[in-house]
Amino acid sequence: MSTWIRRDHTVETQKVQTFTGEGAYHGSTKSKVASAPRPFDEIVFEARPRTLQRYIEHGITAIKEFDACFWNDLHLVNLLPVPTQEAVQDDGVTFCWCPFEVARREAGPVTQRVLDGMSRGLTGRKRYVYIDSKIQWFEPGDLPVDSFLRHVDGTIAVRDEERVKPFGATVLHDMCARLEHGDPPRYMAYQSSEHCATGFLDRPLRMRIPELIQNFNDFDVRVRRMSGRSEVTHCPGAILAYDGLTIHWANPAAAAGWRLWIRCTETDVEIVPSETMIQCYGTVFRPAA
Numbered sequence: 049m050s051t052w053i054r055r056d057h058t059v060e061t062q063k064v065q066t067f068t069g070e071g072a073y074h075g076s077t078k079s080k081v082a083s084a085p086r087p088f089d090e091i092v093f094e095a096r097p098r099t100l101q102r103y104i105e106h107g108i109t110a111i112k113e114f115d116a117c118f119w120n121d122l123h124l125v126n127l128l129p130v131p132t133q134e135a136v137q138d139d140g141v142t143f144c145w146c147p148f149e150v151a152r153r154e155a156g157p158v159t160q161r162v163l164d165g166m167s168r169g170l171t172g173r174k175r176y177v178y179i180d181s182k183i184q185w186f187e188p189g190d191l192p193v194d195s196f197l198r199h200v201d202g203t204i205a206v207r208d209e210e211r212v213k214p215f216g217a218t219v220l221h222d223m224c225a226r227l228e229h230g231d232p233p234r235y236m237a238y239q240s241s242e243h244c245a246t247g248f249l250d251r252p253l254r255m256r257i258p259e260l261i262q263n264f265n266d267f268d269v270r271v272r273r274m275s276g277r278s279e280v281t282h283c284p285g286a287i288l289a290y291d292g293l294t295i296h297w298a299n300p301a302a303a304a305g306w307r308l309w310i311r312c313t314e315t316d317v318e319i320v321p322s323e324t325m326i327q328c329y330g331t332v333f334r335p336a337a
Protein backbone atom coordinates (compact mmCIF):
# COMPACT_ATOMS: atom_id res chain seq x y z
CA MET A 49 0.00 0.00 0.00
CA SER A 50 1.52 3.29 -1.11
CA THR A 51 1.03 6.28 1.14
CA TRP A 52 2.21 8.86 -1.38
CA ILE A 53 1.49 9.90 -4.97
CA ARG A 54 3.80 11.76 -7.35
CA ARG A 55 1.96 13.50 -10.17
CA ASP A 56 1.52 16.74 -12.06
CA HIS A 57 -1.09 19.09 -10.67
CA THR A 58 -3.07 21.19 -13.11
CA VAL A 59 -6.25 23.25 -12.86
CA GLU A 60 -7.83 20.91 -15.42
CA THR A 61 -7.07 17.70 -13.49
CA GLN A 62 -8.03 19.02 -10.01
CA LYS A 63 -10.68 16.62 -8.69
CA VAL A 64 -13.88 18.43 -7.73
CA GLN A 65 -17.03 17.14 -6.03
CA THR A 66 -20.21 18.87 -4.96
CA PHE A 67 -20.06 19.97 -1.34
CA THR A 68 -22.52 18.04 0.84
CA GLY A 69 -21.30 18.95 4.33
CA GLU A 70 -21.52 15.30 5.28
CA GLY A 71 -18.06 14.09 4.41
CA ALA A 72 -15.10 13.07 6.47
CA TYR A 73 -13.17 15.91 8.01
CA HIS A 74 -9.84 15.09 6.41
CA GLY A 75 -10.14 11.98 4.31
CA SER A 76 -12.26 13.80 1.76
CA THR A 77 -14.05 10.52 1.28
CA LYS A 78 -17.49 9.54 2.45
CA SER A 79 -17.99 7.94 5.83
CA LYS A 80 -15.78 4.99 6.54
CA VAL A 81 -17.31 1.53 6.48
CA ALA A 82 -18.14 -0.19 9.74
CA SER A 83 -15.25 -2.08 11.22
CA ALA A 84 -15.34 -5.48 12.89
CA PRO A 85 -15.53 -5.39 16.68
CA ARG A 86 -12.15 -5.61 18.41
CA PRO A 87 -11.75 -6.77 21.98
CA PHE A 88 -11.68 -3.66 24.17
CA ASP A 89 -8.34 -4.55 25.76
CA GLU A 90 -6.65 -4.86 22.36
CA ILE A 91 -7.42 -1.25 21.44
CA VAL A 92 -4.44 1.01 22.08
CA PHE A 93 -5.00 3.13 25.22
CA GLU A 94 -5.11 6.45 23.32
CA ALA A 95 -8.08 5.21 21.27
CA ARG A 96 -9.94 3.18 23.86
CA PRO A 97 -13.64 4.14 24.08
CA ARG A 98 -13.81 3.82 27.84
CA THR A 99 -17.04 5.79 28.25
CA LEU A 100 -18.86 3.77 25.61
CA GLN A 101 -17.59 0.61 27.25
CA ARG A 102 -19.11 1.73 30.58
CA TYR A 103 -22.45 2.38 28.87
CA ILE A 104 -22.39 -1.07 27.28
CA GLU A 105 -21.42 -2.84 30.51
CA HIS A 106 -24.30 -1.19 32.36
CA GLY A 107 -26.80 -1.57 29.50
CA ILE A 108 -27.30 2.22 29.29
CA THR A 109 -28.28 3.81 25.98
CA ALA A 110 -29.41 7.27 27.19
CA ILE A 111 -26.37 9.50 26.58
CA LYS A 112 -25.45 11.91 29.39
CA GLU A 113 -23.82 15.31 29.06
CA PHE A 114 -20.63 16.41 30.83
CA ASP A 115 -18.58 19.57 31.35
CA ALA A 116 -15.81 19.57 28.78
CA CYS A 117 -12.83 21.89 28.55
CA PHE A 118 -11.09 22.22 25.20
CA TRP A 119 -7.73 23.85 25.89
CA ASN A 120 -7.26 24.93 22.26
CA ASP A 121 -3.55 24.92 22.90
CA LEU A 122 -2.40 26.38 19.58
CA HIS A 123 1.09 27.71 19.06
CA LEU A 124 3.48 28.71 16.31
CA VAL A 125 6.36 26.31 15.61
CA ASN A 126 7.86 28.08 12.62
CA LEU A 127 7.02 30.75 10.05
CA LEU A 128 8.41 29.93 6.61
CA PRO A 129 8.60 32.14 3.52
CA VAL A 130 5.41 31.84 1.47
CA PRO A 131 6.21 29.84 -1.70
CA THR A 132 5.19 31.05 -5.14
CA GLN A 133 2.06 29.64 -6.70
CA GLU A 134 4.26 27.90 -9.30
CA ALA A 135 6.38 26.24 -6.58
CA VAL A 136 3.23 24.90 -4.87
CA GLN A 137 1.77 23.61 -8.13
CA ASP A 138 5.07 21.92 -9.07
CA ASP A 139 5.82 20.31 -5.71
CA GLY A 140 4.63 16.97 -7.10
CA VAL A 141 4.30 14.53 -4.23
CA THR A 142 1.38 14.35 -1.79
CA PHE A 143 0.94 12.04 1.18
CA CYS A 144 -1.82 10.13 2.97
CA TRP A 145 -0.89 8.71 6.38
CA CYS A 146 2.69 8.37 5.22
CA PRO A 147 5.37 7.58 7.83
CA PHE A 148 7.38 10.76 8.49
CA GLU A 149 10.75 9.40 7.34
CA VAL A 150 9.27 8.06 4.09
CA ALA A 151 7.68 11.47 3.47
CA ARG A 152 11.04 13.20 4.02
CA ARG A 153 12.62 10.94 1.45
CA GLU A 154 9.95 11.43 -1.23
CA ALA A 155 8.81 15.04 -0.74
CA GLY A 156 9.14 17.85 -3.27
CA PRO A 157 11.28 20.90 -2.37
CA VAL A 158 8.56 23.02 -0.71
CA THR A 159 7.30 20.08 1.34
CA GLN A 160 10.90 19.19 2.29
CA ARG A 161 11.37 22.59 3.90
CA VAL A 162 8.10 22.24 5.80
CA LEU A 163 9.02 18.76 7.05
CA ASP A 164 12.40 20.11 8.20
CA GLY A 165 10.52 22.76 10.15
CA MET A 166 8.10 20.21 11.57
CA SER A 167 10.90 17.89 12.67
CA ARG A 168 11.89 20.52 15.23
CA GLY A 169 8.39 20.52 16.69
CA LEU A 170 7.97 16.76 17.19
CA THR A 171 7.31 15.73 20.78
CA GLY A 172 8.60 12.16 20.34
CA ARG A 173 5.97 10.95 22.80
CA LYS A 174 4.02 8.73 20.39
CA ARG A 175 4.71 5.50 18.53
CA TYR A 176 3.84 6.74 15.04
CA VAL A 177 4.44 9.96 13.12
CA TYR A 178 2.44 10.40 9.90
CA ILE A 179 2.29 13.03 7.17
CA ASP A 180 -0.80 13.98 5.17
CA SER A 181 -0.61 16.59 2.46
CA LYS A 182 -2.64 18.04 -0.38
CA ILE A 183 -1.88 20.28 -3.33
CA GLN A 184 -5.22 21.76 -4.30
CA TRP A 185 -6.50 24.31 -6.80
CA PHE A 186 -9.37 26.32 -5.36
CA GLU A 187 -11.96 28.43 -7.07
CA PRO A 188 -13.55 31.04 -4.78
CA GLY A 189 -15.97 29.29 -2.37
CA ASP A 190 -14.35 25.84 -2.71
CA LEU A 191 -13.62 23.88 0.47
CA PRO A 192 -10.62 21.61 1.06
CA VAL A 193 -12.82 18.98 2.76
CA ASP A 194 -16.51 18.07 2.60
CA SER A 195 -17.35 19.74 5.91
CA PHE A 196 -17.05 23.14 7.53
CA LEU A 197 -18.07 22.00 11.02
CA ARG A 198 -16.08 22.92 14.12
CA HIS A 199 -14.40 19.70 15.22
CA VAL A 200 -11.33 18.16 16.81
CA ASP A 201 -8.99 15.71 15.08
CA GLY A 202 -8.23 12.19 16.19
CA THR A 203 -11.47 11.50 18.02
CA ILE A 204 -12.07 8.08 19.52
CA ALA A 205 -14.51 6.99 16.81
CA VAL A 206 -16.24 3.64 17.12
CA ARG A 207 -17.82 2.14 14.01
CA ASP A 208 -18.48 -1.48 14.81
CA GLU A 209 -22.19 -2.26 14.62
CA GLU A 210 -22.34 -4.39 17.71
CA ARG A 211 -21.24 -1.47 19.89
CA VAL A 212 -22.97 1.49 18.22
CA LYS A 213 -26.26 0.09 16.86
CA PRO A 214 -27.98 0.02 20.29
CA PHE A 215 -27.58 3.83 20.26
CA GLY A 216 -29.20 4.11 16.82
CA ALA A 217 -25.84 5.20 15.43
CA THR A 218 -23.41 4.08 12.74
CA VAL A 219 -20.51 5.88 14.38
CA LEU A 220 -19.97 7.25 17.89
CA HIS A 221 -17.20 9.63 18.92
CA ASP A 222 -16.31 9.04 22.57
CA MET A 223 -15.73 12.66 23.54
CA CYS A 224 -15.60 11.95 27.26
CA ALA A 225 -12.80 9.41 26.81
CA ARG A 226 -10.88 11.87 24.61
CA LEU A 227 -11.20 14.60 27.25
CA GLU A 228 -10.17 12.21 30.05
CA HIS A 229 -7.06 11.00 28.21
CA GLY A 230 -4.10 13.00 29.42
CA ASP A 231 -2.08 12.72 26.23
CA PRO A 232 -4.22 13.06 23.08
CA PRO A 233 -2.68 12.81 19.60
CA ARG A 234 -0.45 15.78 18.66
CA TYR A 235 -0.56 17.65 15.37
CA MET A 236 1.29 20.23 13.35
CA ALA A 237 -0.30 21.85 10.34
CA TYR A 238 1.13 24.01 7.57
CA GLN A 239 -0.59 25.86 4.77
CA SER A 240 1.00 27.88 2.01
CA SER A 241 -1.51 30.43 0.87
CA GLU A 242 -3.48 33.53 1.77
CA HIS A 243 -6.73 32.57 0.12
CA CYS A 244 -7.87 29.48 2.05
CA ALA A 245 -7.09 29.22 5.74
CA THR A 246 -8.24 26.84 8.47
CA GLY A 247 -9.96 28.51 11.42
CA PHE A 248 -8.87 27.67 14.98
CA LEU A 249 -9.89 28.56 18.49
CA ASP A 250 -6.85 29.62 20.50
CA ARG A 251 -8.34 30.14 23.98
CA PRO A 252 -9.75 27.51 26.36
CA LEU A 253 -13.43 26.81 25.84
CA ARG A 254 -15.60 25.21 28.51
CA MET A 255 -18.94 23.86 27.45
CA ARG A 256 -21.41 21.09 28.13
CA ILE A 257 -21.51 18.36 25.51
CA PRO A 258 -22.84 14.80 25.27
CA GLU A 259 -20.36 12.13 26.34
CA LEU A 260 -20.86 10.34 23.02
CA ILE A 261 -21.71 12.12 19.76
CA GLN A 262 -22.73 10.77 16.34
CA ASN A 263 -21.36 13.71 14.37
CA PHE A 264 -20.20 17.30 14.86
CA ASN A 265 -23.42 19.09 13.81
CA ASP A 266 -24.66 19.92 17.31
CA PHE A 267 -21.09 20.36 18.58
CA ASP A 268 -20.57 23.02 15.89
CA VAL A 269 -23.71 24.88 16.98
CA ARG A 270 -22.62 24.85 20.63
CA VAL A 271 -19.09 26.05 19.81
CA ARG A 272 -20.37 28.90 17.64
CA ARG A 273 -22.65 29.97 20.50
CA MET A 274 -19.78 29.98 23.00
CA SER A 275 -16.58 30.90 21.22
CA GLY A 276 -16.98 34.65 20.60
CA ARG A 277 -13.82 36.42 19.56
CA SER A 278 -11.14 33.79 20.15
CA GLU A 279 -11.12 32.65 16.51
CA VAL A 280 -7.91 32.86 14.47
CA THR A 281 -7.06 31.76 10.93
CA HIS A 282 -3.99 29.88 9.79
CA CYS A 283 -1.39 32.40 8.61
CA PRO A 284 0.26 31.47 5.25
CA GLY A 285 3.69 29.89 5.73
CA ALA A 286 3.04 29.06 9.39
CA ILE A 287 3.57 25.67 11.02
CA LEU A 288 1.11 25.50 13.91
CA ALA A 289 1.14 22.92 16.69
CA TYR A 290 -2.05 21.76 18.36
CA ASP A 291 -3.57 18.59 19.78
CA GLY A 292 -6.70 16.45 19.79
CA LEU A 293 -8.43 18.97 22.07
CA THR A 294 -8.06 21.92 19.69
CA ILE A 295 -11.21 23.01 17.87
CA HIS A 296 -10.83 24.01 14.23
CA TRP A 297 -12.70 24.05 10.92
CA ALA A 298 -12.31 24.55 7.18
CA ASN A 299 -13.09 27.94 5.66
CA PRO A 300 -14.05 28.33 2.00
CA ALA A 301 -11.43 29.77 -0.36
CA ALA A 302 -11.72 33.54 -0.69
CA ALA A 303 -10.01 33.60 -4.10
CA ALA A 304 -8.70 31.28 -6.79
CA GLY A 305 -5.26 29.73 -6.37
CA TRP A 306 -3.05 26.82 -5.38
CA ARG A 307 -2.60 25.71 -1.78
CA LEU A 308 -0.24 23.20 -0.21
CA TRP A 309 -1.56 21.86 3.08
CA ILE A 310 0.48 19.51 5.26
CA ARG A 311 -0.41 17.87 8.54
CA CYS A 312 1.86 15.90 10.84
CA THR A 313 0.20 13.52 13.32
CA GLU A 314 1.89 11.96 16.35
CA THR A 315 -0.26 9.12 17.63
CA ASP A 316 -0.08 5.71 19.28
CA VAL A 317 -2.66 4.43 16.78
CA GLU A 318 -1.34 2.63 13.70
CA ILE A 319 -3.14 3.92 10.59
CA VAL A 320 -3.17 2.18 7.21
CA PRO A 321 -5.08 4.16 4.57
CA SER A 322 -7.25 2.40 2.00
CA GLU A 323 -6.52 2.72 -1.71
CA THR A 324 -9.75 4.70 -2.27
CA MET A 325 -8.76 7.11 0.49
CA ILE A 326 -5.44 7.97 -1.08
CA GLN A 327 -7.00 8.33 -4.54
CA CYS A 328 -9.66 10.76 -3.22
CA TYR A 329 -7.25 12.72 -1.05
CA GLY A 330 -6.94 16.24 -2.41
CA THR A 331 -10.44 16.47 -3.90
CA VAL A 332 -11.94 19.94 -3.45
CA PHE A 333 -15.61 20.46 -2.61
CA ARG A 334 -17.65 23.04 -4.47
CA PRO A 335 -21.00 24.29 -3.14
CA ALA A 336 -23.84 23.69 -5.59
CA ALA A 337 -24.63 26.78 -7.66
Ligand SMILES: [Fe+2]
Binds near residue numbers: 201
Ligand atom coordinates in the same frame (compact mmCIF):
# COMPACT_ATOMS: atom_id res chain seq x y z
FE1 LIG B 1 -9.42 18.71 11.32
